[in-house]
Amino acid sequence: MTAVLFTCAGQRVDIVSAFGRAGATTVGADADRLAPALYHADHMALVPRIDDDGYVPALADLVREHDVRLVVPLTDLDQALLARSTRELAPALVLVPAPEVCATMGDKYRAHAFFVEHGLDSPRSWLPADVPDDARYPLLVKVREGFGSRHIHRARDPEELAFFLRYTPVDSFVQECCLGEEFSIDVFCDLDSRCLNAIPRTMIQSKGGESIKGRSIQDRELIEHGARVAETVGIVGPANVQCFREPDGSLPVTDVNPRFGGAFPLPLAAGSRYPELALALARGERPEPRIGEFREGIVMTRFFSDLCLVDDGTDLRPFAEELPHPLAAEPGEV
Template sequence: MEALLREGRLPSASVTAVLFTCAGQRVDIVTAFGRAGATTIASDVDRLAPALYHADRKALVPRVDDPGYVAALAALVAEHDVRLVVPLTDLDQEILSEHRSELAPALVLAPAPEICRTMGDKYLAHAFFVERGIDSPRTWLPGDVPADARYPLLVKVREGFGSRHIYRADDEEQLAFFLRYTTVDSMVQELCLGEEFSIDVFCDLDGRCLNAIPRTMIQSKGGESIKGMSIRDAELVEHGARVAEAIGIVGPANVQCFREPDGALPVTDVNPRFGGGFPLPLAAGSRYPELALALARGERPEPRLGDYRAGVVMTRFFSDLCLVGDGVLRPVEAKDA
């Protein structure tokens, strides 16, 4: 078995039940785990969440801020003999990390609560990066912007996702305007001048980076990658692995950085979950679902940094799912026509 793991080939094993929380539209992730051999259970508060209908089992649960949320998930773990819990958004990641003992014996695929909390606050994340020697753009709280700040500057929400509440200020007048205009707790950050990259990483339970796959950001929409390409770039692979291990990532994460004209690689964001561009590293050979299942089985796969296919291009599109049913919805079948 050790030889297989060193080669990056994971041995077959009994089916592992996986619970996906806040499943939403992440059909890509749920179905990828199914193809990897898992029994998939998708949960969401919204009965129209598409991912529910692409899983082997589905469950409606309370909102993440409901006192009974964790108990509802624990009941699903017991009912389906779940061995792996995968949060798919930032909404409940810290909650599940804090309550992982209540979801045992399932493994919660998330880093420590304080890491989830810090990465969720972009200003705290910036301070964290600087403290650990990770390059990051100069960033300030609104009242601390120095006179020598280099414009353009970005007014960015501290906590949020989907590139909401981000405004570009080209001078002091615009900065003052957007700081008055924004309705959310914000920070100010220097605009990076180079090319942006995303690095999809996966770490084991000890925080070792097992792989890091860099990709270009050809086009993004609403903060999510729409078009991109996996690239062979040893510097970005090493950078992604170093950042992930310095932070203490467990499981998946997406590292967003720029390559500046002077060669620096400032990190602007780290999301400790599967990224929106998940289909691209999957197609490039990441085998991240298989690695996650191996961790749930108690195995310890060896790192295989750089083991992926470069030149894989992703271009995404809208899809749809039509449902019928009296009370209980199900996908439309030919017999319904």
């Protein structure tokens, strides 16, 4: 069985469990011992924070200890660091694009410039000092390096734009709002950035920057667009392409996140087989593209779940089902 190390495991129980069902031995790593995904992995490990010099050496120790063959980051936080650390983590395959791809896609203004330079539509965008008089309001003030829809402000006129540019505490840029419908396309590429599949989905509802309701759609234009964007960017492994379909028919790209998307369960249920493809790459195989091979009409609606742990004084372990429930006394009882 191929051992897979998941970094920044966090709440991504869905991804860790999916790889387990695909036949992987799963190793979850996080700095927070309350990260739920740790307790759904076959092995768990607490590691230093990403900004600690000991972070990569700790991951390298796990690679050796568990004979890890695949490293999969589950957030944007350590992608660029892992991309620069492939030698330290060898012989495991680190499922991230090249460092320059991570750096470019991680800076949303640089990403916009890249899209335009390579012939991909992108909403008009400017640095704060360069916003022209003919900019179409409302405008968005967006953080250049961030995630989860944090530090995004909608300005209805020049006065609000000036206010939000003064108000925001982060390095930002300005972008015109798109007018059409938004879509996400979950893609997966091989080590040569050849797209193996692209699965579009509607954005019925989002919360905190993540889709919580959506539907898979067989839209040939979006499928081909997602594949083209992924191959142009140089994606390796998974990515999420966000775009709009504008009234003029254009498909401006607003974001490319080189990781599994928050709505991972939807393309998985639609038949993406992305965990199996990742494991095949780790084994040195070269899967053939299966563009458009997925089921349309799969509807996802996400919900909160929970994990209860028992603190035995030295460690935490999942709540044992055989224990009487509830353990606490009823109101009024000793």
